[in-house]
Amino acid sequence: MKTLTKHLKTKQQNDETIFVPYIMAGAQGLDQLESEISLLSEAGASAIELGIPFSDPVADGPVIQAAGLRALQKEVSLTKIIAKLKKIQTQTPLVLMTYFNPIFYFGLETFIQELQETNVKGLIIPDLPFEHQELIKPLLKESDIALIPLIALTTPKKRIVELVEAGEGFIYAVAVNGVTGVGREYQASLDQHLAYIQSISDKPVLAGFGVSTKEHVERFRRNCAGVIVGSKIVQLLSEGKTIEVEKFVKSVF
Template sequence: MKKLTNYLLQKKEVGKLFVPYIMAGANGLDNLTKEIEMLAENGATAIELGVPFSDPVADGPIIQAAGLDALANKVTLKKIVQVLQNFQSPVPLILMGYYNSFFHYGLAELITDLASTDVAGFIIPDLPYEHQNLVLPLLNDSEIALLQLVTLTSHEDRIKELVQNAEGFVYAVTINGTTGTGKNYRDDLDQHLEKIVELADIPVLAGFGVSNPEQVARFSEVCDGVVVGSKIVQSLKNDGLTKTGQLVYAFTH
C-alpha cells in the first residue's frame, strides 16, 4: 500500500477529505508555494497541482484559461518540479496532467526527480486503464500512486476492475463532460457514488462541478470527501490568496 493511501485512510477516520485543485503557475510560479501553504492552512487534506497543457480535454473553461495563463508565464513541468524540490509541503501533493506532459519529461526521470518532493500521486485523465502498464511498472519502487477515475458511464463490473488495485483515492467523476462550475447532476448520482464506495477499499472522492459548500456537504454524505477545482482556480485569479483562503475554509468547516 502506498504512503498516500495510508495517509488518506487515516484522515478518513477523523473527518471528511477535501482535495483542492490549482493550476501550477497560473498566477506565477513564485506564488505556487504560497498557494499550497494557504490551502493547507485552511483545511486541505491533499492538493492537486495541475500541469499546464495545450490541449486539456477534461478541463472546463476556467481551468483551460488558467492553463493558458501558466503557459504564458512559461511554466513547464520541469520548472514545477524544480520548485517542489526546494519546498516542503504541509500536505501530500498530486500532479494532475496529461500523458504527453509526463512522456515528454521522461517518466523514469520524472519519478526520480520527484523522489525528494512531497508529490505522492499522479492523475492522468487521458491514460486509459488498459494502458496503465505504460506507467505502473515505473512506479513499483516509488511511493507515488497512480489514481483512478471512475466515470458515470462505468458499469458495476468496470467499477470493480478500476478500484480493485487502486491507490490513493478513487476519483468519482460526478458529471459527463469537463470540469467547471454550475453543472447539473443526474438524479441517480448519489446511488452511483454509494456503489463505488461499496466496492472500493480506499477513500472515494467526488469531483467535477463541485463549487459550493452545499454540494460539498451533499457529496460528503455519500462518499469520503470531494475535489474542488474551478471555483478555487477562479478565486485565486480574481480575489487573491486571502479571500481564496476564506473560501476554502468555508468548504472545510
C-alpha cells in the same frame, strides 16, 4: 501502504471530510506556487492537486483551460514545476494532475525519479486508459507515489470494480458527463453511483467536477469520503481573492 492512501484512509476512518483543492501550477507565476500551497495547507486541505499546464487539456473546463494558458504564456513547464516543487516544504501531500503527453516527452522513468525528490504522493493522468497503465505503473511500484483512477458516470460496474482494486491513494469519481467547471447540474442518480463505488472501495472515494459550494460538499459527503474542488478555487486565485479561498476551504469542515 503508500503515504497518500494511509493519510486519507486515516481521515476517512476518523469520519473527517476529505477536501482536495485543485490549482493550476504557475497560473499566477511559479513564484506564487509556494504561497498558494501554504494557503491551502493552512486552511485545512487534506491533499492538494496541482495541474500541469498543457495545450490540449481535454478534461478541463474554461476556467482551468484559461489558467493553463496563462501558465503557458509565462513559459511554465513540467521541468520548471518539478524544480520548484523540490524546493517547497509542505506537510500536505501533493497530487499531480497531468496529461500523458508532457510526461512522455519528459521521459517516464526520469519523471518518476524526479518526483521522488518532491512531496508529490499521487498522480492523476486522465487520458491514460486503464489498459495502458503498465506504461507507468511498474515505475511507481518501488516509489511512494499513488496512481489514482478516475471513474466516470458511464463506467460499467465490472470496470468500476477493476479500477477500484487497482487504484491507490483515492478513487476520483467524476460527478458529471463532460469537463470541469462550476454551475453544473448533477443527475439524481449520482448519489447512488457514489454510494456504490464507496461500498466496494477500501480507499476513500472523492467526487469531483463542478463541486463549488458548501452544499455540494455536504451532499456528496453523505455518500462518499469527500470532494475535489478546482474551478472555483482557480477562479478566486486568478482574481487575487486569497481570503475568499481560505474562507471557502475552512467552511467545508
